[in-house]
Amino acid sequence: MIKSTGCKLIVFLLAMMMASPTSFVFAAPKETDCNNEKDSDKRNFCLAKINDRAEGNPLEKDRYRNKDHSAYYCTLIQSRDTQNYCYAMIEKNSKKCELLSSVALEKECKDSIK
DSSP, rough: OOHHHHHHHHHHHHHHHOOOOOGSSOOOOOOOOOGGGGSSHHHHHHHHHSSSOOOOTTTTTOTTSSSSOOOHHTTTSSHHHHHHHHHHHHHTOGGGGOOOOOOHHHHHHHHHHH
């Protein structure tokens, strides 16, 4: 017979895992086109455009899954113009497009926000 509480807990967890192994496996992230991007700035910009809020029950208590991570991905972008473009896109703020140094990128930014 197992006497220590720690050992009992380990035995219990092992028994639960053997009973239902799929309940302890985390869901794989959704496959997106962003994973095919080689350049990290392009990949992070692509991920920022995806609103990754959880589907299903909006009252679910999982704080990570019910949060929009777009701003986080914008912070990972190293190119200053691309980062400003990213923030303008997710905030839908055309005034931030004026911060871009490239005239062509500024026009593209303003057109995409409309």
